[in-house]
Amino acid sequence: xxxxxxxxxxxxxxxxxxxxxxxxxxxxxxxxxxxxxxxxxxxxxxxxxxxxxxxxxxxxxxxxxxxxxxxxxxxxxxxxxxxxxxxxxxxxxxxxxxxxxxxxxxxxxxxxxxxxxxxxxxxxxxxxxxxxxxxxxxxxxxxxxxxxxxxxxxxxxxxxxxxxxxxxxxxxxxxxxxxxxx
Amino acid sequence: xxxxxxxxxxxxxxxxxxxxxxxxxxxxxxxxxxxxxxxxxxxxxxxxxxxxxxxxxxxxxxxxxxxxxxxxxxxxxxxxxxxxxxxxxxxxxxxxxxxxxxxxxxxxxxxxxxxxxxxxxxxxxxxxxxxxxxxxxxxxxxxxxxxxxxxxxxxxxxxxxxxxxxxxxxxxxxxxxxxxxxxxxxxxxxxxxxxxxxxxxxxxxxxxxxxxxxxxxxxxxxxxxxxxxxxxxxxxxxxxxxxxxxxxxxxxxxxxxxxxxxxxxxxxxxxxxxxxxxxxxxxxxxxxxxxxxxxxxxxxxxxxxxxxxxxxxxxxxxxxxxxxxxxxxxxxxxxxxxxxxxxxxxxxxxxxxxxxxxxxxxxxxxxxxxxxxxxxxxxxxxxxxxxxxxxxxxxxxxxxxxxxxxxxxxxxxxxxxxxxxxxxxxxxxxxxxxxxxxxxxxxxxxxxxxxxxxxxxxxxxxxxxxxxxxxxxxx
Numbered sequence: 316x317x318x319x320x321x322x323x324x325x326x327x328x329x330x331x332x333x334x335x336x337x338x339x340x341x342x343x344x345x346x347x348x349x350x351x352x353x354x355x356x357x358x359x360x361x362x363x364x365x366x367x368x369x370x371x372x373x374x375x376x377x378x379x380x381x382x383x384x385x386x387x388x389x390x391x392x393x394x395x396x397x398x399x400x401x402x403x404x405x406x407x408x409x410x411x412x413x414x415x416x417x418x419x420x421x422x423x424x425x426x427x428x429x430x431x432x433x434x435x436x437x438x439x440x441x442x443x444x445x446x447x448x449x450x451x452x453x454x455x456x457x458x459x460x461x462x463x464x465x466x467x468x469x470x471x472x473x474x475x476x477x478x479x480x481x482x483x484x485x486x487x488x489x490x491x492x493x494x495x496x497x
Numbered sequence: 498x499x500x501x502x503x504x505x506x507x508x509x510x511x512x513x514x515x516x517x518x519x520x521x522x523x524x525x526x527x528x529x530x531x532x533x534x535x536x537x538x539x540x541x542x543x544x545x546x547x548x549x550x551x552x553x554x555x556x557x558x559x560x561x562x563x564x565x566x567x568x569x570x571x572x573x574x575x576x577x578x579x580x581x582x583x584x585x586x587x588x589x590x591x592x593x594x595x596x597x598x599x600x601x602x603x604x605x606x607x608x609x610x611x612x613x614x615x616x617x618x619x620x621x622x623x624x625x626x627x628x629x630x631x632x633x634x635x636x637x638x639x640x641x642x643x644x645x646x647x648x649x650x651x652x653x654x655x656x657x658x659x660x661x662x663x664x665x666x667x668x669x670x671x672x673x674x675x676x677x678x679x680x681x682x683x684x685x686x687x688x689x690x691x692x693x694x695x696x697x698x699x700x701x702x703x704x705x706x707x708x709x710x711x712x713x714x715x716x717x718x719x720x721x722x723x724x725x726x727x728x729x730x731x732x733x734x735x736x737x738x739x740x741x742x743x744x745x746x747x748x749x750x751x752x753x754x755x756x757x758x759x760x761x762x763x764x765x766x767x768x769x770x771x772x773x774x775x776x777x778x779x780x781x782x783x784x785x786x787x788x789x790x791x792x793x794x795x796x797x798x799x800x801x802x803x804x805x806x807x808x809x810x811x812x813x814x815x816x817x818x819x820x821x822x823x824x825x826x827x828x829x830x831x832x833x834x835x836x837x838x839x840x841x842x843x844x845x846x847x848x849x850x851x852x853x854x855x856x857x858x859x860x861x862x863x864x865x866x867x868x869x870x871x872x873x874x875x876x877x878x879x880x881x882x883x884x885x886x887x888x889x890x891x892x893x894x895x896x897x898x899x900x901x902x903x904x905x906x907x908x909x910x911x912x913x914x915x916x917x918x919x920x921x922x923x924x925x926x927x928x929x930x931x932x933x934x935x936x937x938x939x940x941x942x943x944x945x946x947x948x949x950x951x952x953x954x955x956x957x958x959x960x961x962x963x964x965x966x967x968x969x970x971x972x
Binding site for chain 2: 363
């Protein structure tokens, strides 16, 4: 996506996770930080405990969506960014939680429109009870996550560049989606 | 010798229910049990906390309907303060509660139950899910998303976009409503009401197809408990308790919610972490009753809004006489309540006093005991606190809507099992019907669990000696 194409486009950032389960709060906390520092015109930031069905209507109204979440499948503190595609097989059995790829599949099936979507995650190390308090390892991952978001909302950054490894980043291709690890 | 107590798994367990069917020698169902296997412990770990933290703490009970707990908890705090909150503050609380009911009922109908209702209980389980609904009726699926979005937008307009909004506070609400926000919410309601009315009209055409399910899905004589307004109208925020028996006779009426302990006893069983509330004068387990949309519509004399009252009259025609007995008709009642909620929100938002700046009464605690009762989407929600001189919590009791229905859900499973289970050969369709009867109640297991399509569930078939002879598992 070049500068001209990115300008004027709508971006939605969704930080999600439980505020009271330790490092799971990192998504909402990063969203709060973004809100506090102020976003450019056309960029909206929301926080969610969980991803629920009505978000589909918001997703299809945006050109690019960035999900912010905690992860457990890596070294604590590891920050990754990868693009997401619709995946109906990611369907949850619970109403409490929808996988972002399932939400994209809803977009595709119902509205025939899927926003360009990225998932930025940080691996947590503790998910015990605490209220918006992260472990030091997860705390240190906030800034790299913010860096990713800033790049993803920067009109000068194009999608093709984001999908390639850059300084300090490495491809992580187990899902088949472009994935970068900081 | 020191001991280590390990509680595991702690997370990712919400929604994991277990059903046990006990068979006799001939393969007939002798007993059926619905087990809630998760333990939360809110009543205990809230002890010692300042009472003003209770709305925020108890909101964490549920990630999907925290508004209900926020309201019941703040009402308990109002009681502790001994204040009467300003009328506009009360109206604003009513609106956020109705928005919660709208989006919660929409989730239950459009996303949790519609796969069964549209595709059939015996359809291929691979496609009996929300994607199957999208393919079968994309307009209906879009309506469900939009209705939820309308409810959620109103909640966020009032409460803010934080995960756990703190707009509702002891004594009222923290901020009055602006004209801009009122107009934005009002603009959403006509579309919402259109969706609700056409969904209701559509569902009415489906109901005759489900005569068999209506006969066996928790079609049982129980009492019904709910709030009603002083006029006997539908009431979700405040009001007085009414209890009807299975024949429609009013056994208790206009009971102040603070006297709930006179009506409700709580039993426990060793097979579930969910309590078993019962109507105290009739004892346990004879004092079985149901709460929620079905009970509310059975108990009221009128809804009090135009379209909902027409729908209420049609609801009563589902049965020749008396309260509607089948739990299958919870679905119907939910759709009527969505219509009511949207109509009532419009009425409240058009109230000339809704922009009044006086929305909060301020006081310190003035009594040692506070009780807050409201109607959550699934039924009566009760918060009961005791505090000490420092305002610290010394005792808590929470009675959650799904808990009120515990006896009825267990009885309903037994009825479905009797009707559909072939004890010598478990089939998927039977499993799905057992799920579906639970889904009629839209249970929030310890306010934590909703099931999509196929919920994680295990059914064990035991012979007369208790030996497990067959098991079906999902999730």
